[in-house]
Amino acid sequence: MTVQRAGSRGRVAVVGSGISGLAAALRLELTGHQVELIEAEETLGGRFGVARLGDRPVMTGGKNIGRRYSAFRAFTAELGVDAYESFGYNASRIKDGKVLTLDSERRGQTLKNIRAMGSTRDVARMAAMAARIRMDDTNRFLGSRYFTRLSRRHDRAPLSSYFGRQMTEMLVRPMVIRNNGAEPDEVYPGTFGTNLAMLMDHYDQLGGGIQPALDAMAKRVTVRLGTRVEGLVIRGGRVTGLTVSEHGAPAEELGYDGVVLATPAYATAKIVGSERPSLGRRLADVRYFPATVVLVEYDRPMFTREVRALAMDDGPCSNAGSYGMEERHIVRYTYSGRGGRLTDLSPANIDALTSRTEEVLRTHLGAPRAERVATLVKHWDAAYSGYLPLHADFLAEVRGAVSALPGLELAGDYIQGVCIEACCRSGNAAAARLASYVAGAR
Ligand SMILES: Cc1cc2nc3c(=O)[nH]c(=O)nc-3n(C[C@H](O)[C@H](O)[C@H](O)COP(=O)(O)OP(=O)(O)OC[C@H]3O[C@@H](n4cnc5c(N)ncnc54)[C@H](O)[C@@H]3O)c2cc1C
Incomplete structure (x- = not known):
């Protein structure tokens, strides 16, 4: 389906064509690798959810792009796509019959509305977290030092126990439902920085949607659609390939110098599970x-x-x-x-x-x-x-297990966070690590 580029730095596979995989694939292509992007579905994009409403192309998944999404913006710029138009963060709540609007373009009113949503203690807790996020960019993503410490103190109980009832209902619940599809009693304080960071950004959208970037991407790397990865091929303690089934055909082995699995945790669990059962079980916990x-x-x-x-x-x-x-x-x-x-x-x-x-x-x-x-x-x-309690400790365990398996790297929404920027960064980081492994192994 695409022009294949002759990469000189080794042949690598990226599994999953959501933003985590797209970012990894582009980074590996830019560093001179011959990349195969393998996707189980018949279209690229994963949870961007490209579809049609009547005659017009639409996105049914992630589409709001924060001003602070620097990695994602660099990704689209590299693909020649930068038609961003302002959307803002705008969400209203009804309290006592009154509409309270949180809008990233009207910060004064938004702060006043947040103060009306909770007790002094809760507003102070929220403000302390917000200050940490403003001070240090790493607090926008999973596994930061501040939120790891917070998780060790508070993750024995869910987020609904961390904030009082009013703040939980008025502000926290809509945030975690929007970003995690979860209730406040299903997520934990140690991952709340990722949610609060979303509220603190200002949003744009790509005027023409993500499709032009997907089209540009398909010209840069080899794309295999309708191809499900079933397992890893491990030889001499290294990942040397994948077993794949193309359009439901019997599984075959494909050889690679290295592999990035840019799939959600439950899908990654299935791929690694037969060769590394304990890693598979841990990933399946997410x-x-x-x-x-x-x-x-x-x-x-x-x-x-x-x-x-x-x-x-x-x-x-x-x-x-x-x-x-x-x-x-x-x-x-x-x-x-x-x-x-x-x-x-x-x-x-x-x-x-x-x-x-x-x-x-x-x-x-x-x-x-x-x-x-x-x-x-x-x-x-x-x-x-929706992550896990003590998620940073889970990430450290996974990192340990993966570093014992040269030739494998992981990316995805459970590594730095669900937002498009976090997924993009996880893809970039996995690609950088794989590139350095491939260079050393050749
Ligand atoms: C409704 C909705 C709205 C959202 N809105 C926003 C938003 O406005 N802003 C924002 O920042 N974030 C938003 N998000 C979050 C964000 O869109 C997602 O977290 C992100 O797109 C996930 O990207 P990913 O690459 O990690 O996973 P995915 O996009 O799910 O990509 C993984 C890919 O792997 C493929 N795959 C899985 N298993 C295999 C296998 N065995 N073999 C081959 N391929 C496989 C899947 O088919 C899929 O295409 C939203 C999410 C949803 C669902």
Whole structure:
């Protein structure tokens, strides 16, 4: 499907074409490796979730790009794609019938609204974490020194015990549902820095979506779509290849100088499990939570420029937001969190759920009675990682097991965090380590 480049520094495989794998593949290609990007699905992009709503290409997964996403922005710039347009961080809550908006462009009002959401102790705790994040960039990602220390003190109980009830319900819950698809009693204080950092950024979107970057990527490396990796080939204590099944055919062995597994933890667990069962079991501990995204195009805007998203507590729909700053006639309904783990995806149920949320938007935001023009439903069984208690200790264990297996590197959402920037950084780091191993081994 693509032009194959003659890499002189060795032949490597990157498994998984989400942002973790794309970043690893591009970094390895730039350092002169011949790269094969192996993807089980028939399209590139993983949880970017590229799809079509009527005639237009859309993204059903990750699409908001923070101003501080420097690694991801460097990745798209390298591919000649940099049509970013402002989106902001905009999320409203309803408290005592009043709409409270958190907006990255209106920081003063946002701070006032946060103060109205919790006790003095909770606001002070939140402020202390925010100060650490501002002071030291590593606190935006999993495994930082500050949050590791915090995890050792507080991860025996979930996040819902760390903050008081009001702060948990008003601010913490929408944040962890949005970023992890989890409830505050399903995640831990030691990983909360990744959530708070998301609130402290300002967001853009790629005007033309991620597809132009995926197309550019497919010209840079060899892409194998519809190819599922089933296991590692280990010879002489080193990873020397993969067993793969292409389009359901019997598994065959492919040889490589090195491999990056840029797959979610549960998928990585399956690939490494037969050769390294204890590593496989440990990776399988990482929890993932589901989500369903319903995109609806209307015949008129449903939101205003000032209020572009509403987080909700009491329904299966956790968040309704406009697709873009100017595309307020397309609404993205996200069903996540305990009440939003949908099992009935029938058109009748989706229609009923959408009607119910439209009513909420009309009641609280004065949204119009608009006609639906097109609807798209995307369900993710494992949409977001929710990490583990004492996650930094888990990461150290995994790192130890992987460093005993030369030729293998791991990337993915459970290593630095679920946001696109964290995944991108995990891919870059894995690629750098693999490049140095391949150089030494040749
Ligand atoms: C609905 C939703 C909205 C989000 N919104 C945002 C947002 O606005 N901003 C943000 O920063 N983040 C957002 N995120 C998070 C972010 O999009 C994801 O965490 C990130 O895209 C994950 O990338 P990844 O490469 O680690 O994993 P994936 O994108 O899941 O890629 C892994 C790939 O590996 C493939 N694979 C798995 N097993 C195998 C195998 N055995 N063989 C071959 N291939 C295999 C899969 O098919 C998949 O394509 C969102 C996530 C979701 C689900």
